[in-house]
Amino acid sequence: MTTLELEITALGAGGDGLAATPDGARLFVPGALPGEQVRVSPGPKRGDGMAVVLEGVLSPSRDRVEPPCPHFPRCGGCTIQHLALAPYAAWKRARLAEALSRAGFPDAPVADTVVTPPQTRRRADLALRRQADGRVLLGFHERSAGAVEDLSTCLVLNPALVALFEPLRALLRGLRAFRREGSAVLNLLDTGPDLLLRLDGEPNAADRSAIAAFAAAHRIPRIAGGTLKGGTTETLAQLGAVSMALGGVPVAPPPGAFLQATPQGEAAIIAAVLDGLPRKLAGKARIAELHAGLGTLSFPLAERARVAAFEGAADAVAALDVAARRVGAAISATRRDLARQPLAPKELDGFAALVLDPPFAGALDQMPALARSQLQRIVYVSCNPAALTRDGKLLQQAGWRVAQATPIDQFLWSTQLEAVVSFERPR
């Protein structure tokens, strides 16, 4: 094929337009929208078809809009800025309906998508790269290849974090600890930005004083350091306490801690989780919460029942435990690796409901026990439709049904999709 004209029939899960060649081969057309007539040229082969290059849009969709960010479409942070918000939200809703349908729930009631506004993301994991000439690139990985898109701005992140881009580049330029590769986790807490720099070298005394001066100049209470491999972190500068209110309770997040990406997304998730619980909970009702993190859901849940919270990360569970004890919240926080040691069906007896919020991989190891348990309600917070399909199918096979499902778009203009799905066991 040299160039080809074809019609886009759908928007795929990866945000590419989908089309078929006259002989039926599947084509992925980045940047194209359903209903558009486009001209394409050959691109790389993919396992499930061929990615092609969009040469021109011959008849644009009415849903096409001008992408607002100068870094679009190179930056991997956003994939779908060229689609108007209403069809974008409908596409995300349809993806959740499809994920549940594949799990065996074709008639699941799926609410409209909760879309979060631009400039509200309070957490970013940025890639850092030093060029041969010493220049520092800071941004998200580009969609193609492993390059880093050097960001001058970002329309999804909170401006308080964007304001740190240029000063952070200047700091990194001078650090001996930063040789070629690194990453910066930027969390915006109630006490201000909280930074975790993962670099490929050891900070020396000059690095440490430059980092401390940077923290003071930009009112950053804490900057922590770590290696690219992950693992333990070290406080490099601490000018004050760090704190984040979760369900109204102040918690001290460890460096680089998981936070729900936006305050609006967090509020929508909490509302959907609480709404997914049984209508009536007895005074002494107990709720099991898996993958509790710092307690984003635990504290709101503790307003309704006693919460047995389980979490794998030692520093997160310690922060949750300290905060819960300080305010006397009805939460018992236990460290447990739920992949290696899932809760057994017997341990689940007596809970009025269970809430789980697993990482991207889902909760495959935990699902068989949940399916077989005596539980009547499971509220599943998902950040991966494929894992939700796989895990939901196990519940479907055990006779569970979907009571309600809410898509939540915390990562505006991306292909990511979060959802809160309430499963109930028919009596």
Ligand SMILES: C[S@@+](CC[C@H](N)C(=O)[O-])C[C@H]1O[C@@H](n2cnc3c(N)ncnc32)[C@H](O)[C@@H]1O
């Ligand atoms: C999507 S986050 C949700 C955290 C929390 N519910 C919140 O809303 O902030 C997933 C959580 O699962 C935890 N996690 C990941 N793997 C785990 C495992 N094998 N066992 C227990 N917890 C795990 C992570 O540490 C993280 O806190």
